[in-house]
Amino acid sequence: MFSFFPVDFLTTLTLLPLVGAVIVFVLPKGQEKTARWLALGISLIVLVLAIGVFYTVQDNPPDTGQWVYEEQAQWFPLLNSTWHLGVDGLSATMILLTGLLMPLAILVSFEIEDRVQAVMALFLFLETGMLGVFVALDMVVFFLFWELGLIPMYFLIFLWGGENRRYAANKFFLYTMAGSLGLLLAIQLVGLTVGSFDIPTAIKDWPGLSNSADELLGVEIGKVKYYALLGFTIAFLIKIPAWPFHTWLPDAHTEAPTGGSMILAGVLLKLGAYGFLRLAIPLFPQEWILKRTLASLEYNLADVLGLLAVLGIVLGALAAWGQNDFKRLVAYSSVNHMGFVVLGLAVAALMYGASWAEQGNNTSLLAGVAGIEYDENTSPSDLSSKVEEMYGPERIEEDRENARIALNGVVLQMFAHGLSSAGMFLLVGALYHKAHTRDLRRFGGLWDIVPVYGALLLFMSMVSLGLPGLIGFVGEFMVISGSFKAYPVYVLLAMVGLLTTGIYILKAIQKVLHGPYNEEWAEYDRTQHRLEITRREVVAIAPLVVLALITGLYPKWILDVINSGVVRWFVGG
Amino acid sequence: MVPLWMYLVVAAGLFCIGMYGVLSRRNAVAILMSIELMLNAVNINLVAFWRYLTPERIGGQVFAAFVFVVAAAETAVGLALILMIYRRRQTVVVEDVDLLKW
């Protein structure tokens, strides 16, 4: 079917950067220039392959149960784990994003003079880790690549970071490692119970296991599921990072080198959201919507997820507003923007669960979603007729359609945030690299000194702000539209965050560019170091600018692929 | 004829005297002389057993002669050592020569 490339195309795509990393790493001293250009070249090849993946998915969107470039090989028979790779619309978008950002990050990292071979090798190594997560269809493979991405990032922060890098690198590592432990445990719980680590198999078999029939090591399956869900969720929430697991992010970003920040914000944060899409939601349809009570307050886990999202949106924006460190401000903006991703995921989880309950005719679950009151005395037939009346297939389809819109928005917002945050970090880094300070209070009045930089900063800020006509808006709009009926209060609260987004973006622009002509920096510009953005940095940011504008004006090119992924996602992949 | 046990008693007495000398004298030369006594006690035994038990062979006499020779050589070497020690440490008291201490 996909005969253009050899069958093990995805393996090639994933491992190519790793091979490149080894080659770059062993280049002798004095070959720094070769190392840089070689790394850039390899990442560009990966980009071409990633574009190939994207367009293959666009031309032949996979049917339900099928994957583009699917491959499966013996790998770890002892565990029943196979080397199973494949892509759909969701992962193709993320692969494109990874392939796109990596050459730019490498190009920006040309500015690093110290241990060039090592830093370039680490970037390529990182790319393998990220691509691996996006193509994995086996939980062990998923976890392997998940952890693989952690190591190079740790070293990038630890060895090439700012003043406070040891603290930041350790915090980053320990935080994510703590999450990974839960993830590993959860994967084992699922894998052992199902008897296979294959993700499609697990999605098919695991949600149907029920208390009466199954158990694991004598523990009833409901409890096992609950703890497995917690393991997945916390790991992914830390990575996203959702409130209140976000405090590693400002530190890590602030200390990481510019290229590292770009990748960290641009791609690594997306791994968490992708984990929700691939594992945490499809594996636990029932758990997300099961009605639970806490001190007479009824809730389900999707509600909790939505609440965390709103807290992230609002508090992230407020925290960004209060910063005086330019990079910290941008770092907190990620918490704010990824909050919209989490909000959309909450809606998706809710409706995925409802669809599952509808398929399995589980009326009590549906009653919980629809907010229909019932207790033990309600007879099942009464309940099902009530559900039929108040939350019939038509209403469910309507809500599911909203959730599809929200989920389209989620994936687009992930892509948009990848572009905007990478661009913002590039700009912050470009200024920091030259001025050696990120303190907003020391800037001001720079626009006349750095006109091109100023224009780019303005543009990227507007992308980040979500100005309609640019990419940031489309995703936010879709998430807001799709979530409003499910969570009107959350959406209205999130608007407070969206408002504050404006404040901190304008604060950054104002503190850097506006104000009386800055004599101090003008003097610095003349005598010590040009502050204007360099040509290399302009080349690196240009693709982001162009894509942000084109996608904002005509999002169809990417939403077609995303939508194909979303539609099949709702029927179980 | 004098019975065998009488010779043996004499030899044992002589041996004990020699042994006492070896263990209690402080002078290295005296110790050396005491060793000679013990060797002589052995010689008495050798000769006495030969005469009473196997008079048809000459093994006993030969052994006794052998012991004499060895004893002479031993005395020569011993005295030389004692002389050397004396030269080095100005003493022939064995208790002072504890070079092999732990």
Place this chain on the structure above:
Amino acid sequence: MDINWFSADYLPWLILFFPLLSFLMIVLFTARNRIVSQTIALSAISLSWVLSLVEFYRVVWEKDVELGKEVFGSQVDWFEAGTHTFKMGVMVDPLTAYMLLMVPLACLLIFIYSLGYMRGDPHNSRFFAYISLFAGAMLTLVLADNMLMLFIGWEVMGLCSYLLIGFWFHKKSAYQAGVKAFMTTRVGDVLMLVGIGYLFVQAGTLGFREILYNEDMLSKLAGQTGIHSVLLGDALGWSPATLIGILLVIGMIGKSSQFPLHGWLPDAMEGPTPVSAMIHAATMVSAGVYMVVRMFPLLSAGVNFHNGDYSAAMWIMGSVGSVTALGAAILAVGQNDIKRILAYSTISQLGFMVAALGIGAWVAAAFHLINHAFFKALLFMASGSVIHSMEHGEHHAHEHGQHEEPHDEPDGLVMDYVAPPNDITRMGGLIHRIPVTAITMLIGSLSLAGLPFITAGFWSKDEIIADAYHGAASDPFPLFVLLALVIAAFLTAFYSMRMWCMTFLGQPRTPAAEYAGIGTGRNRWVKWWNGTRWGKQDPREVEETDRVSRLSAFQMELPLVILAFLAIFAGFIGLPEAFFGANPLHDFLAPTLLEEPEVFDFNFMPMLISMLIALGGLGVGWWLYGREPLAIGESDPSERALGPGIWKTLQNRFYIDYAYRKYIIQPAEWFAVNIVIQAIDKETIDGVLETIAELFTTLGETFKRFNRVVIDGVGDGIPEAIFGFARWFRQVQSGRIQQYLLIVTLALLAIGTLFILQLR
């Protein structure tokens, strides 16, 4: 696909395309060349104007179909999500056509005016890039056939407004005003965005055609019960139409600067004057009203307001509009900054339109919108000319050694600070210096005041008041609106007169006013003025003017004259039927919306009211300020009448902005810094984490100690003991040969003894 770009269906794309293209070209290629940038911007907007006239001609006269029965436009697929296909497109219906007559023309005139006004500014190219982007965004908004595209134009205009208000970004007050404008309107925008999102999921589309021209859709939206929320219960149980209407109206309140989100517009006057004329008078602020007119069928869905049944959105608009119209008119009386008077006047006039929409008079609102755009753009540009002249007068006076002590400009936005060239108390007698500006501004002021029968402002304001009058007979709500608007209209006439008289009549009150306009090329008219009846009384000397200054004077005066013409004649298209048997505007606009606007029987009462209040206001103004113009050192008659306390309150805008700053913005910032960052993130979350880290560190320390004492103790103890024993035991090795022998002997004895005993 074969597209005829010049057919009525596709032409709108080109109209909005050219200004956007000119923005891109200036930013990317010609930013360093002022002349080329100006040429590009000007040709793009001219092209848009010509094309919009062509479009107007095509849709109104050329086809044999009737505009309104048919809508022109075209669409492209924008995205697909789920099973929805979202289309972006343009359309032209009567309302759009009417807007197309105003928007490109107003933009073109302001572009021409900017050539003169912005001459010599170092960021000239940037200015033209911004206003091109703005014009493109406004045209996008007008031509959009769906809510999302309208919103795109809406927000891009907001960005341009921010950039242009803060155009002189070296000044703290300017960039602060920009931020204030952006953030205040954003309050409305984010809620409007929710409304749009809700509309999208509820209707499955955002197209105007699918929603507004579709009875079934409207009744579905108005009839459904609303969303059920676990947290809110049924508190949001309004019908979708109601909730969406309220949210959209909140968006309009922000954009059209209505109470309580009105505070940004007066501060927006920090921007260059062409910006005030274009964005903050003619186009952007009226975009809010345009949007509400456009969405009126949805806002009034499910209610019959002709019978006194108003929807929630209409209630809000009626009350907010009335309060704003009245309050802003009161504040306009108490201002001395010429641009700020006009800003409050704009707020007040927008309040008229909003109130009109609140009582269902959408044709009147649209009518007033266009007329207001013309005369307010005129007034702003004339005020720009005045300020420009005053700045040159200041400069000239300085050369003559007649310079006043310069004030220190305050650092940042200060409510009651008035920049010297803008201060009407420092003007006076300017009619003798800049007669063309004076005359055109007089026309604009009279149109704003609503001088009966000959000005455009009269006809549109009269129509609003007539509609309110008709409703007032049966219902208290229109009566309230009517009362508020009547008082506001009276005040409008009064402050227009005050402003004009204080600026142009009497003796110059400062040296700057004495020499106003010198060196700007505008005094070439002085010769002509000296020959007229009014100029003879106080003739001024005429100076030589050079070519450049004459050109820039021409560039600034031509738009004034054209707009003055429009400020009079734009109103005649909407004469009531009683005069010539038909109301052309009414008939033209009526098929825009599903709901045919009611045509009332002509009643002379409201027209009499309009006449009386306009003439009364103008008369009182003339009596106080025109009969005997303000002399040097004399205090303002209104100030004397009102007393210093009230006057100060007016100049400080009822302290509303102070209250916002003190009770909302500062606490929010405090909350962000102290609670969110410090208490939550640093102390609680990181605190918990650090406590856990601390705990583990302590635990580790304990294990370390245990290791050292117990595990290491045992491990090291055994060799230690062996070593110690050996140490003690080696003493056996005394080196004394006799000892050894003794021991051997004893041992042999012992062994021998045992052996013997054994043998026994």
